[in-house]
Amino acid sequence: MSNVNAVTDASFEADVLQSDKPVIVDFWAEWCGPCRMLSPILDQIAQEHDSVKVVKVDVDENQAIAAKYGITSIPAVYVFKDGEHVATSIGAKPKQIIEKEFAEYL
Amino acid sequence: MPAIESDTIHDVIIVGSGPAGYTAAVYTARANLKPLVIAGSVETGGELMKTTEVENFPGFPEGIMGPELMANLQQQAERFGAELLYEDATAVELEGQIKKVILLDGTIHRARSIILATGSAYRELGLENETRLSGHGVSWCATCDGFFFREQDIVVVGGGDSAMEEALFLTKFASKVTVVHRRESLRASKIMADRAMAHPKIEFVWNSEVADVLGDAKVDGVLLRNLVTGEESKLAATGVFVAIGNDPRTALVQGQVDITAEGTIAVEGRSSRTNLPGVFAAGDVLDPTYRQAVTAAGSGCVAALDVEHFLGAAVPVYEEASAAAENSSVSA
Numbered sequence: 001m002s003n004v005n006a007v008t009d010a011s012f013e014a015d016v017l018q019s020d021k022p023v024i025v026d027f028w029a030e031w032c033g034p035c036r037m038l039s040p041i042l043d044q045i046a047q048e049h050d051s052v053k054v055v056k057v058d059v060d061e062n063q064a065i066a067a068k069y070g071i072t073s074i075p076a077v078y079v080f081k082d083g084e085h086v087a088t089s090i091g092a093k094p095k096q097i098i099e100k101e102f103a104e105y106l
Numbered sequence: 107m108p109a110i111e112s113d114t115i116h117d118v119i120i121v122g123s124g125p126a127g128y129t130a131a132v133y134t135a136r137a138n139l140k141p142l143v144i145a146g147s148v149e150t151g152g153e154l155m156k157t158t159e160v161e162n163f164p165g166f167p168e169g170i171m172g173p174e175l176m177a178n179l180q181q182q183a184e185r186f187g188a189e190l191l192y193e194d195a196t197a198v199e200l201e202g203q204i205k206k207v208i209l210l211d212g213t214i215h216r217a218r219s220i221i222l223a224t225g226s227a228y229r230e231l232g233l234e235n236e237t238r239l240s241g242h243g244v245s246w247c248a249t250c251d252g253f254f255f256r257e258q259d260i261v262v263v264g265g266g267d268s269a270m271e272e273a274l275f276l277t278k279f280a281s282k283v284t285v286v287h288r289r290e291s292l293r294a295s296k297i298m299a300d301r302a303m304a305h306p307k308i309e310f311v312w313n314s315e316v317a318d319v320l321g322d323a324k325v326d327g328v329l330l331r332n333l334v335t336g337e338e339s340k341l342a343a344t345g346v347f348v349a350i351g352n353d354p355r356t357a358l359v360q361g362q363v364d365i366t367a368e369g370t371i372a373v374e375g376r377s378s379r380t381n382l383p384g385v386f387a388a389g390d391v392l393d394p395t396y397r398q399a400v401t402a403a404g405s406g407c408v409a410a411l412d413v414e415h416f417l418g419a420a421v422p423v424y425e426e427a428s429a430a431a432e433n434s435s436v437s438a
Contacts, residue, residue, distance in 0.1 A: 037155070
């Protein structure tokens with residue numbers, strides 16, 4: 001079972017921007033093959049690192065948030081800390097690479 | 107990271123999980139060789155995972171979705187006992203009788219033979235601004251990113267089948283798709299070219315290249331250069347999809363196996379044999395010419411049969427018999 005919660009246009013403010021912990025946000029869509037490859041990896045990262053929260057945003061259903069952050073390519077993984085967008089990783093990448101890219105937030 | 111070396115010596119390790127890798131897995135698994143497939147963590151299934159409808163794979167009269175075809179192939183391989191690891195190979199040691207594959211997580215796997223089916227990677231235009239704006243309007247995957255360009259103008263670079271497929275797919279979202287191609291005719295198959303040429307939303311710019319990608323935080327256009335006249339012009343667009351072909355993925359084996367002038371792994375005649383005994387190649391990584399799902403699958407079959415032959419020839423029959431005798435004496 002996934003321990004990555006879905007976040008919507010409506011809940012983004014409370015779940016991401018006002019979170020105490022850094023939040024890894026996975027912008028994804030059902031029809032995106034590479035997104036499906038990446039989601040189990042983010043699941044694992046969520047399980048293994050208590051220091052961060054991992055959530056996902058379905059860009060099909062939440063176009064306002066996707067547009068606000070200028071998403072034009074998915075999977076796009078953004079890290080938010082204290083309400084600020086602080087790091088980005090675009091494309092499906094192996095777990096070890098993502099952990100390295102986001103090391104300072106894990 | 108401490109190396110964790112597996113005790114098992116496999117008969118065969120297959121690196122790659124596209125049509126070539128999975129077909130090699132189906133064949134070697136049916137031959138009871140219990141192949142270990144290094145399927146990759148995020149590129150499992152290879153390039154077909156990024157496509158939509160595959161209309162030319164034999165046996166599917168109505169076509170099949172690329173990801174579905176790959177899921178089928180994977181199940182077929184697993185049904186006969188192939189073991190899949192969703193990890194990435196970072197290094198290989200191909201010399202000697204026992205080959206080693208080292209994974210990104212540090213584990214080492216060993217085998218008597220290896221099939222390299224690492225495929226190919228998207229070619230880039232090679233522009234600084236292309237890298238800078240990648241993910242901000244520059245893309246290599248229409249099926250992933252087309253959605254974000256609704257009612258916008260898009261440029262597709264390339265003149266082959268994949269460029270036409272991207273252009274046609276993008277017409278679902280874009281208000282206009284401009285295909286920029288270096289020559290004055292398409293390299294694509296006639297059916298794909300006809301479809302693209304007939305589409306009211308697709309325009310063509312011939313004999314031209316994209317000399318630069320323009321935009322600060324995101325793409326707002328491209329600089330076109332006419333290769334005949336040298337004339338440069340700007341074209342407004344918010345998306346640039348690059349489909350100018352692929353390069354064989356040989357970084358893993360550079361300096362170990364022979365590579366051809368075209369950059370593919372060199373094999374002997376129509377076989378899959380590289381210059382190293384026990385090392386075989388299959389699919390796009392050895393194919394500079396055809397690079398189809400079905401030719402890759404055929405190539406995977408060739409590699410599997412070559413491996414069977416190699417292992418059959420490498421293990422003398424009496425050794426099996428004496429091993430059996432030894433086992434029975436132990437249990438007695």
